[in-house]
Amino acid sequence: MKYVDEFRDGEVAKGLALAIAVEAKPSRNYSFMEFCGGHTHAISRYGVSDLLPPNVRMIHGPGCPVCVLPIGRIDLAIRLALDRGVILATYGDTLRVPASGGLSLLKAKARGGDIRMVYSTADALKIARENPQREVVFLAIGFETTTPPTALAIRQAQQEGLKNFSVLCNHVLTPSAITHILESPEVRQYGTVPLDGFIGPAHVSTVIGSRPYEHFAEEYRKPVVIAGFEPLDVMQAVRMLVRQVNEGRAEVENEFSRAVTRDGNLKAQTLVSEVFELRRSFEWRGLGEVPYSALQIRAGFAEFDAERRYNLTYVPVPDNKACECGAILRGVKKPQDCKIFGTVCTPENPMGSCMVSSEGACAAHYSYGRYKDFPVEVAQAREARA
Amino acid sequence: MSGVRKNYVRPLDFKQGRVDMSHGSGGRAMAQLIEELFAAAFVNEYLAQGNDGALLPPPSGRLVMATDAHVVSPLFFPGGDIGCLSIHGTINDVAVMGAQPLWIAASFILEEGFPLGELKRVVDSMAAAAREAGVPIVTGDTKVVEQGNADGVFITTTGVGVVPEGVLLSGDRARPGDAILVSGTLGDHGMAIMSKRENLSFDAPIVSDTAALHGLIVTLLATGADIRVLRDPTRGGLATTLNEIARQSGVGMLLEESAIPVKPVVAAACEFLGLDPLYVANEGKLVAICAVAGAERLLSAMRNHPLGRDAALVGTVHQDAHHFVQMKTSFGGRRIVDWLSGEQLPRIC
Secondary structure, three states: OOOOHHHHOHHHHHHHHHHHHHHOOOOOOEEEEEEEHHHHHHHHHHOHHHHOOOOEEEEEEEEOOOOOOOHHHHHHHHHHHHHOOOEEEEOHHHHHOOOHHHOOHHHHHHOOOEEEEOOOHHHHHHHHHHOOOOOEEEEEEEOOOOHHHHHHHHHHHHHHOOOOEEEEEEEEOHHHHHHHHHHOHHHHOOOOOOOOEEEEOOHHHHHHOOHHHHHHHHHOOOOEEEOOOOHHHHHHHHHHHHHHHHHOOOOEEEOOOOOOOOOOOHHHHHHHHHHEEEOOEEEEOOOEEEEOOEEEEOHHHHHHEHHHHOOOOOOOOOOOOOOOHHHHHOOOOOHHHOOOEOOOEEOOEOOOHHHOOOOOHHHHHHHHHHHHHOOOOOHHHHHHHO | OOOOOOOOOOOOOOOOOEOOHHHHOOOHHHHHHHHHHHHHHHOOOOHHHOOOOOOOOOOOOEEEEEEEEEOOOOOEEOOEEHHHHHHHHHHHHHHOOOOEEEEEEEEEEEEOOOEHHHHHHHHHHHHHHHHHHOOOEEEEEEEEEOOOOOOOEEEEEEEEEEEOOOOOOOOOOOOOOOEEEEOOOOOHHHHHHHHHHOOOOOOOOOOOOOOOOHHHHHHHHHOOOOEEEEEOOOOOHHHHHHHHHHHHHOOEEEEEHHHOOOOHHHHHHHHHHOOOHHHOOOOOOOEEEEOHHHHHHHHHHHHOOHHHOOOEEEEEEEOOOOOOEEEEOOOOOEEEOOOOOOOOOOOOO
């Protein structure tokens, strides 16, 4: 596949692995957080960590949109579908997120809720146009990547005069989450989470540009390398981070220069600020309330705001007590450190949000990497091949 | 004298007509549907007996019986439709047991309002698939449910076959050291359905691989290779099938990603929709696990058959108490190829 295979080339990977091994000083450890779920997925799916030297460790960050969506927000959506009889449209992965009362959107669908998976906001608008007698709510989630399409849908609905369409907005902001992690006591005071740098988001950065990260690099003295979602992008970014650490630099570098500029997509940014404004505070699953970390729909578009339209009140719901998602999302713990990982909590029956999406740290480790938790003998298979 | 002709029944209207509740009520309308559509299309000596059940000659050998319900949406897709799929699916389930498929029974659940013209297309396609495979549809049943209680047509087919002397294939027979082969490119059927559903079009259209595999299987058995397991990786794809076998046999597996054949257009569609081709359905492919000594022979037999041209040796069986199916990625790492959890849903970003 053109323009994809080039970024998954095993031979180039070998070369990069060697370069990283040479440049990483054996005398120290390197801990880098990949913020995005897309990177987590790439690392697990292609086995990137197998190519890194043992002293270079990747910490999975909170940038998995479905993972950070708190139970209470999903509950709101479920109630809209079950009690108000709306058609609820949302993106695929969101359907499985566990909510209160043993429900999820998928389970609410089985109980008669009209819940539909869409690939884009355009599909949600189409459903609204085709069902003028029904109310259609788009459950909008995601970081800056999925925000412009939601803004576009809202503006389009207003232009068309669609009366039966609204959006339950859960869009969140990457920079505030990174600040939150850097400000967390584990990183700042105790140093229990050694964090030597970040791999910056790919798709998010195409929208917001590389400029917003300059603040972290400066203020917190942490190098940031923005990288694409292909495995070679990740390897190259790790190499660039190792270099920055070795040279004592803390700068924003852009590995994903084929798509990301310093200013980002100004058209998309304008669109977003036309439709959305900052929320004073928003609950993130695993991180708790984070100030100014999310967006809400501006008053000018109030009729398309499901929260206003249905007069919804948010009720926070605590996670399962044994669930370590919070600590895992902050990089304090690894999935294997959680008591219910792989026992009570599995991808079939996720307790915590990190087990829901394959971008989540727990699901990624469970689905792709848990063989590493057991010593498995494959020598015999190798002999058989030879 | 009246001008009405004796015994005249107005023929079914395959242009404008639709299934209604009377087509399932057991009365004249149902008899007419069976006679003019099903019996006319499936014609064979057993069906012609016209009884509630087919009276069949006793086969010599061990019998295999398999059943499969078909509920695909859309009913018509590039490369096939629910009709031929319902024949191929059941023939393959019988054939991967090493059996020669003999007969098929078909049962239809029709939704009130379903156009008779579309039903005829489906039935004709079934008849053609059965004829081509040489496996007659010897008995059947039709029910009609009210509108909204089904999705056009559901078809359940049951097949019976006979296993030749000396053939023993079973999911619990994989042994450490065995070779794992696939008979061709993966994910074609599932992505043909998905791209039709999502209205995706590509320069080279994705066509379902739906096909009856019993001919290919006869060829494979004739090689004399020590085949332990054959299975058709339908729903859940190769990943699910291998996990099933690994658990049943109590072994682990190690795949070589670079050896797994996937058409570029299928890979592109999967990439586009955020899906993994290893978990996408196939309807004309099989997985073979055989003793390593006969693996090359089996591979070339596959490649010499029109349904196995893109066959490949994709991995090996090894000892593993956890029954993990693992894969060496083309990238140079290693990962688990796990059971599919729930439905395969696209990732968000």
